[in-house]
Amino acid sequence: MPQIIKGIAASDGIGIAKAYLLIDPDLSFEKKTIDDPVAEYERVEKAFSASIADLATIKQNAKSRLSDEELEVFDAHIAILSDPEMKSQIKDEIE
Structure with missing residues (x-):
């Protein structure tokens, strides 16, 4: 029997x-x-690097389906993960 889920119409x-x-x-x-x-902190750096690599791969795979403007969201996320000020704050918090 199918599951019935009720919602609110948009x-x-x-x-x-x-x-x-x-x-x-x-x-x-x-x-x-x-x-x-x-x-x-090295663990955090590795996680950031892995995330940046994953985002670059996802962006590359999405190029055939998304416009250049839509692909910019990946660049924004990569920029956030590369932000030296944020990394400095994380390092200070860890220390």
Whole structure:
């Protein structure tokens, strides 16, 4: 038997399409004391580098489907992850 999900209509009329259920992600985290701030900051740097590489790959794969203007969102995210001021603040917080 199909599952019935009720919602609120955004406009009058009928729409036929796949339905997606949006679920709030679990953003909880555990606070802990860092014994080696240098190693922790290196871990953050690796995560940022991996994220930048992932975004570049996604952007490259999306080039055939998105306009240049739409692709700029990837550049904005990469710029945020590359921001030296933000990285400095993170480093200060870790230390």
